[in-house]
Amino acid sequence: APVIVVICAIGAYTVHNAMLDIWFMMVFGVVGYVFKKLDYPLAPLVLALVLGDKAEDSFRQAMLLSQGEVSIFWANPLVGSISTLAMLLLFWPLISRAIAKIRPAKAKDLPQEQPVD
Structure with missing residues (x-):
């Protein structure tokens, strides 16, 4: 080494x-x-380093062409579905945490079963 x-x-x-x-x-x-x-995976880091610069340039170009309008990412159905999927994947940890908080609350409201003697 x-x-x-x-x-x-x-x-x-x-x-x-x-x-x-x-x-x-x-x-x-x-x-x-x-x-x-x-045990952090290496592949996401390599992808971020390799593609990050190109993605940033493309995002800046799209914002300049649309004059700052974010709706350009949903103007085309294909691009819109990919953008929506990317947003869902980005915010999935927050969404799943919110769903996990809601589900146990519903289970607590149910009456508990009583044992029969």
Whole structure:
């Protein structure tokens, strides 16, 4: 493992000849270690890093074309359904938590069964 760290540090330094790149390498190494210890999946992080820049540019372009109107994401049925699905997936933890709070409340209101002697 120490050899890998040294090779990564040399590679990070040679790109811009700056110590800041080595600090970034160390910070992201610690972040990666923490994610590994917490069993955080790697695929969403890689997708976010790879596609995040393109998605942000496309979102900005859509907002400029529609003059800030968010309804452009529901103008086309296909895009609208994908946008709705994305919103549902984004807010699903909140929705499921709210549903879980409502369901036990209904079960408490029911009369309890009494044992027959």
